[in-house]
Each structure stands twice: as C-alpha cells, then as structure tokens.
Amino acid sequence: MAQPRAELVGPATPIQPLARLSGQLGITLHIKRDDLAGTTFGGNKSRQLEYYLGAAQAASADTILITGAVQSNFVRTAAASAAQLGMRTIVQLESRVPDMGPTYDRSGNVLLSRILGAEVMHYPDGEDEAGADAALRARAVQEQKAGRVPYVIPLAAGNPPLGALGYMRAADEIIAQNAGFDVIVVASGSGLTHAGLLAGLHRAGHGARVIGSCVRRDAGLQTDRLKRVLAALSELTDTGGPVPQNRIEIWDGALAPGYGRIGPAAADAMARMAQVEGIMLDPVYTAKSFAAIPALVRSGSIPQGSNVLFVHTGGLAALFAYQDEIETALPRG
Incomplete structure (x- = not known):
C-alpha cells in the first residue's frame, strides 16, 4: 500500500554543472540543489x-x-x-x-x-x-x-524509515534529469537520505555508486546503521529486492572532530566551494560531504573522468549560528 504523502517539495530541484571545480578535479561534477527543496532555507x-x-x-x-x-x-x-x-x-x-x-x-x-x-x-x-x-x-x-x-x-533507527521514501523518489528524479552519473555523494547522518537514494537507484536498476560521507558516526557504526535502515525500508516498500551490502559505501575522512564540529577538511571544502563556484555549504553536513569528493579523487577511489553528482542537502541556516567557529576554522588566505 502506498504511504500517504504531503506535497512539500514542488518541482524537481535543478542539477547544475560545476565547471570550474570539474576542471580542477579532473572529473565531470554536477550539484543537485536540494538546498532549494521545500520551504524557506530548504533542504533534504x-x-x-x-x-x-x-x-x-x-x-x-x-x-x-x-x-x-x-x-x-x-x-x-x-x-x-x-x-x-x-x-x-x-x-x-x-x-x-x-x-x-x-x-x-x-x-x-x-x-x-x-x-x-x-x-x-x-x-x-x-x-x-x-x-x-x-x-x-x-x-x-x-x-x-x-x-x-x-x-x-521519531529519531531512533528502529522506527519505520518513512523519510527514506522521499529519497527513493529523489533517485527517480535524478535519473530523469541525468541518468549518466557514475558516482553520487551525499551526507550520511540519520541514514535516511543515503539509504533512500541507494534503494531508489537499486529499484530502478541504476548502477551508480552512492558514497555517504559521515557527519555523526565513524564508518563502521554508520555502515551498521545503513544496513538496519535498508532492511527496515525493504519491509516498508518495494525496493526491488535487498540492496547488496557491497553497494554500501561510507567515507569518514571529514568527520573529525565530531558531529557539529568543523575540522580542517570541512573548512577547506566550505571555502573551496564558495570561492570557486560561489555556492555556500553548511559546517555540519554539506561541507563534510563535499570534502569527500576531492579526497576520493586524490586517492583514486573516484577515477579521473568520472561523472559525479554532489547532493547539496541544505542546512544553510546553521551558518549564522556557527559564525565564531567558521571564522576560526577557515583557511587563511
């Protein structure tokens, strides 16, 4: 049975090319502007x-x-x-x-x-x-x-993951906009956005990798959480069969010094996106998720020439609450 849905998001959020960052990184990079989804200040x-x-x-x-x-x-x-x-x-x-x-x-x-x-x-x-x-x-x-x-x-992972259904729909939206992505990078906290995207792509038969960048737990704990959310999601709706566990990819290289704290990787990512593309990231989620892309390109985990989508999940209202921390953490020019 279909789950009831309140229509809050409206038309598809745009996918935009990031030409200058693409040139710097040696990949084809786009951004999904889910910071524009829904109500004021938007977001996933x-x-x-x-x-x-x-x-x-x-x-x-x-x-x-x-x-x-x-x-x-x-x-x-x-x-x-x-x-x-x-x-x-x-x-x-x-x-x-x-x-x-x-x-x-x-x-x-x-x-x-x-x-x-x-x-x-x-x-x-x-x-x-x-x-x-x-x-x-x-x-x-x-x-x-x-x-x-x-x-x-509810907050705890043991509850039905209704929120993940929103990102199963988003997976269909992304495929309709551009089916050519090799890699999709997104913040991974509660796991609902990450699991929903992964399950939606799996149901559609799309093989893009979904890499979740940890914002709250280390890679081991977050992998366990994703497994639980995906199992619960498969009981809630048709996910096209179990999502293979080898499709769960987690990176925690920007997690330190912990949830809600800004480390060097996140600060560098925030400054880079703003100064190269004029797009703001937040310190808690999107700076830590974008930080995964240059790091994984450097390591070879994202190969040169890959077609990559960064999902901007919003969170920009928090910028103002983090003024002191951001001013301290930003790299000095």
Missing part, C-alpha cells in the same frame, strides 16, 4: 517530511513533535512545513554538541524555529535516541489529554 529534510507529515495528515494530527540537535535543520523544517499545513509544532532540542557559545543556542535554526511559533523543549543527552523518542511520546500523551491529536516524528 523537506523530502523526508513529505512522508512523515503525510502520515500525520492521515491520522488527522494537529500537533507535530520532533527531536533534533540544537541547530537541527530537521526540526526547523518540520516547524515551517507543519505551519504550511496548519499544524502546531513542538520541537525537542538535544544537547548534542558541547561547549558551544551563546550564538549557537540562540541564532540560526533556533531563531527560525521560534519565529515559526514552535514550542521548544529540551533533552539533556545527545546520544540517547530511544530516550529522546520516549520523552516525546510522554509529551504526546499530555497533548492527547489536553484534547489535541499529536504525531511523533
């Missing part, structure tokens, strides 16, 4: 939310509850998308990145969520996904007692 979360909010609509929900890091793009996009659909939003922010300054706690996605009218609650442990989900479900019970109809968008 809009595609995921089409299915979560579709399920919420099917349940006649009037209140959305969702967890994320303090500078979560997901919770901000959920608040904006829910507002479009006439729903109220409660966002739960985890303390996932320690020792950040006051700008981090007030600006960027936090400020936007407040402008959007979201109620903000907090959860103290950034590595306890099951506990964060339990806290939201306890709050949902309170909302029910108050006469509302809540819908919880």
Whole structure:
C-alpha cells in the first residue's frame, strides 16, 4: 500500500554543472540543489517530511513533535512545513554538541524555529535516541489529554524509515534529469537520505555508486546503521529486492572532530566551494560531504573522468549560528 504523502517539495530541484571545480578535479561534477527543496532555507529534510507529515495528515494530527540537535535543520523544517499545513509544532532540542557559545543556542535554526511559533523543549543527552523518542511520546500523551491529536516524528533507527521514501523518489528524479552519473555523494547522518537514494537507484536498476560521507558516526557504526535502515525500508516498500551490502559505501575522512564540529577538511571544502563556484555549504553536513569528493579523487577511489553528482542537502541556516567557529576554522588566505 502506498504511504500517504504531503506535497512539500514542488518541482524537481535543478542539477547544475560545476565547471570550474570539474576542471580542477579532473572529473565531470554536477550539484543537485536540494538546498532549494521545500520551504524557506530548504533542504533534504523537506523530502523526508513529505512522508512523515503525510502520515500525520492521515491520522488527522494537529500537533507535530520532533527531536533534533540544537541547530537541527530537521526540526526547523518540520516547524515551517507543519505551519504550511496548519499544524502546531513542538520541537525537542538535544544537547548534542558541547561547549558551544551563546550564538549557537540562540541564532540560526533556533531563531527560525521560534519565529515559526514552535514550542521548544529540551533533552539533556545527545546520544540517547530511544530516550529522546520516549520523552516525546510522554509529551504526546499530555497533548492527547489536553484534547489535541499529536504525531511523533521519531529519531531512533528502529522506527519505520518513512523519510527514506522521499529519497527513493529523489533517485527517480535524478535519473530523469541525468541518468549518466557514475558516482553520487551525499551526507550520511540519520541514514535516511543515503539509504533512500541507494534503494531508489537499486529499484530502478541504476548502477551508480552512492558514497555517504559521515557527519555523526565513524564508518563502521554508520555502515551498521545503513544496513538496519535498508532492511527496515525493504519491509516498508518495494525496493526491488535487498540492496547488496557491497553497494554500501561510507567515507569518514571529514568527520573529525565530531558531529557539529568543523575540522580542517570541512573548512577547506566550505571555502573551496564558495570561492570557486560561489555556492555556500553548511559546517555540519554539506561541507563534510563535499570534502569527500576531492579526497576520493586524490586517492583514486573516484577515477579521473568520472561523472559525479554532489547532493547539496541544505542546512544553510546553521551558518549564522556557527559564525565564531567558521571564522576560526577557515583557511587563511
């Protein structure tokens, strides 16, 4: 049975050539502008939310509850998308990145969520996904007692991966736009975007490699997470049979110094994309995912002459919350 879907993304996001970077790297490089997907400040979360909010609509929900890091793009996009659909939003922010300054706690996605009218609650442990989900479900019970109809968008990997369905659709969209890509590079955090793209390509019989660049866990842990998400996705929808495990490719060369922190690889990638192509990346996701491309070209894992697609998943609102860290991390000219 088809899963309900709220139409939030609109027309296909463009795929654009990156001619100058292509010349520098010796590959044919394009960018999928999913930073333009959906509502204000856009991003990959809009595609995921089409299915979560579709399920919420099917349940006649009037209140959305969702967890994320303090500078979560997901919770901000959920608040904006829910507002479009006439729903109220409660966002739960985890303390996932320690020792950040006051700008981090007030600006960027936090400020936007407040402008959007979201109620903000907090959860103290950034590595306890099951506990964060339990806290939201306890709050949902309170909302029910108050006469509302809540819908919880869960965080932990053991829940049905509805968000991955958005990137199975995106895989079809990419193939329709340009079926010639050899390699697709994307950030890999929750695993829903990465797994959805991989499953969508597999279902379509397309052999492009999908390389996920780690933004939260090392390659070993992220590989395990992808296997679990793909298995759950195959139970949720037709994926054309199991995705072969040898198609799961993970790179963690820009992960350090950890989630929500900017290391040299991410800082170099952010500066390079901005200064060569005039396109901004964010410090948490897209800088770390783009960093994979020059590194893998240098190592030979992406061969010279390859046709490569970089998926820009958005996250640009977080730039403003990371001002101090970005100014410190950027390479000096």
